[in-house]
Structure formats: C-alpha cells, structure tokens
Amino acid sequence: MSAGDCGKLLLLQAEIDGELDAAEAAALAEHRAGCPVCKRNEALLLAARQALRGATYHRAGPELLRAVATRIGAGGAAPQRRRTAVPWQGLIGFGAGAALAAAIVLTLLPFGRPQLVAALVDDHVRALQPGHLLDVVSTNQHTVKPWFDGRLDFAPPVKDLASSGFPLLGGRLDYVHGRSVAVLVYSRGKHLIELFVWPAKGTAGQPARSARDGYNIVHWTADGMSLSAVSDLEPAGLDQFAREWRQTP
C-alpha cells in the first residue's frame, strides 16, 4: 500500500460511480470519515468527472443511419422479409390476453401497418440528430398548441406537466407511415420523451407498454386520439409520464 491508496481506492471510485449497495457504502463511509487519502482521491475523481463533462459525444449522422438501415433491411421501405403482413395474424398468436391485444390493435389500426413500433423508434432516433428535434421551441402549452393549428388536420392536446417533473420542451410535425402526426417533446432529467399524437377511432384504451431494452414505448388512446410515448427513460418513469398525462386535465 502506498501514499496514494489507503486500500479503499477502488471502493471509493465504485461508490462515486454508483456501483455500491447500501451496506457496502455504509462500511466505506465509516472508513472515509477519518481518511485523508480518501478525501484527496475523492477530489481527484470528482475533478475528473467534471472535466469529462466537456468531452465530445460523437453522434451518428443521418447518412450513417440511412446506410445502416439499408444494409440491415430496415430502410423505412418495406422490410425484405416479413413473417406476416397481416397484423391480426400475429396478434392471434400471442397469448398476452385479449384486452391487451385489443388495445394494441386499436393503436395500430390507424396506420393499418405492422411496423409501427419500429417506425416510432426510428423516428425518435432520427429526431435526436442535431436540428431535428423541435419545430417549435417553447415550454408554454399555449404557444405550442396554436402552433399546430393549420399545420395538421386535427388539434392535438398539449399539456403542461412541468409540475409533475416532465417539462415541455416544444413540438414538431412528423411523418409516420404516410400520415402527419404531432410530436410533443418533454424532458425528464437528461432523458427526452416524445409523445406521438394522431387521431384514433374507437374508445379510450388502457396503456400498453412495449419495451426493447434501450427504448420503451407506452401506447394508449383517449379522447379520440392515439398517443405513443417513446423514450429511453426507464419503464417506471415512462409509466409515470403516461399516468400524469392521463390525469392532467
């Protein structure tokens, strides 16, 4: 052991990286309280973290997204191999329950095409490219809502959820499966939540969640609108968003 390490160095680092459980952290805290080496190493670790905030995150450009999508056969056009072109067929086969199936069908029907979820995720990813996210930048619902007037053949509901911890960032027009949709963009910490809104037939439907690791989607229908929230936020957080949205008048 040397002057720079009191034996707890990597444990201290793990604590700062959020890798310790409560018991481990408590044991370390006891040691740390009286350890000058830990104090110094903590300063170094925090300085490193702070400095690294300035590091560049290199994002893929739209050309790369297009190139990759083409090469893996998901280039926005019809996929090369599809097990079924009929959404019903797939739904009948999966035993998650008739109610859930009905909710999904309601959500999917306006498009009448099965690749909706992939399309929404793709769209979300595309929107994260610089300059694509927002057409109207405003945290004020009374600015964002009128902005859609005359740009769409329907009036999307716009709600302010800032008091619930989901501030509105703005909105944009988007095109999903050949139809114009409204996209409302909210934030939660460093995560973005995009709410895709378009008119739906049928009555109100309970939220149904689909999740594929990185991205989560919650679909529901209400007041003649189909709503799909897409985000890399964790499922519980996205559920909460859907709940807050549905409860806010």
Place this chain on the structure above:
Amino acid sequence: MRPVAIYSDLMGPDNVFAAIALPHLDAAFNLARWLTGSRADAEDVVQEAMVRALTYFPTYRGGSGRAWILQIVRNTAYGALKARRGERGAGHTGVDAAADIESIPDLADDPEKALILSDDLERMDALIASLPLELRETLVLRELEELSYREIAQITAAPIGTVMSRLWRARRMLTQAAAEGARR
C-alpha cells in the same frame, strides 16, 4: 401494465433486429469514433458491425442490447485498427501489466485545476484521445455511455477488477495531464 412482446409477433426478424440495434446507433458510433479516432473509419466500423450483429442475431439471448451491440462494435473496431497498424496488434499497450494502480507518477496535486478544462473542449478531447486504447475505451464506456462496470466488463472482455483499475488509471492520467496543462 405488463410489457408486451409485440415486436416479434408483429414484425419479421429484420425489423426486430432494427428495433434493437438502431436505438444504439449513436452509442455504436461514439465508441467507434473514440476507438478509431476518425469519423470515416468509425462509419465503416459501425456499418460492418451492424451487418455482423444482424448475422449473429439468431444467437442473441436478450439482456442489454446496448452492451451486445457495443461488444460487436468494439471487436470490429479492434479488427480495423489491427488491419491499419499491421501485425503489431490493435494497440495492445500492455497497460495492465504495470505493477499496480500506483505506478503512475503523482502529479495531480491540484486536481481541481482540471476543472478549467471543462471550458476547453478540444483539449479535453485531445487528452482522452491520447490515453492508451484500453483506458480510453473503458473511460468512454463509463463516462459517455454511463454503462455499469458489469456491462463494460462484458464489452471489453475484461474482469470487473480490471475495469475498475483501468478506470482509475484513466481518470488519474487525465486529471494529471489536465493539471499539468493548466500549470503551463
């Protein structure tokens, strides 16, 4: 609410793959860019890695899709680096062979000077780029991708203990270099 596995039921295998892979395109590119140091090389690596991932997809058994994709990106990037540098190896710097985590000379008596660097983006990037490959990839996966030690261990095919000591070395070298730069 329970998750509904509608992807595999409603879509063909290609679209399932796209739904898993495409959300991680930025992460894939960021890692490839930091490993290869060039935008053009990174784009080539990502394209090749995604095609490979599609080929391997039938063997994908769930778990973190991001870690799975990044593992393939990392291996592809190492292959590209090796091809670029000839048979000298893909930058195996032997950094882990150093005696212990204290072997780096201690110059960082003013770690807070590193703070100055957060205003100097280009220099921060240059410092990270100058780190040995193993330290760089570990640092990028932790600080830019915010992955867990376990995921980083999976991606870099290293034990968690090695991930931890690489992280420490990387941070220490960076802070030292920053403090030195600030002193000049």
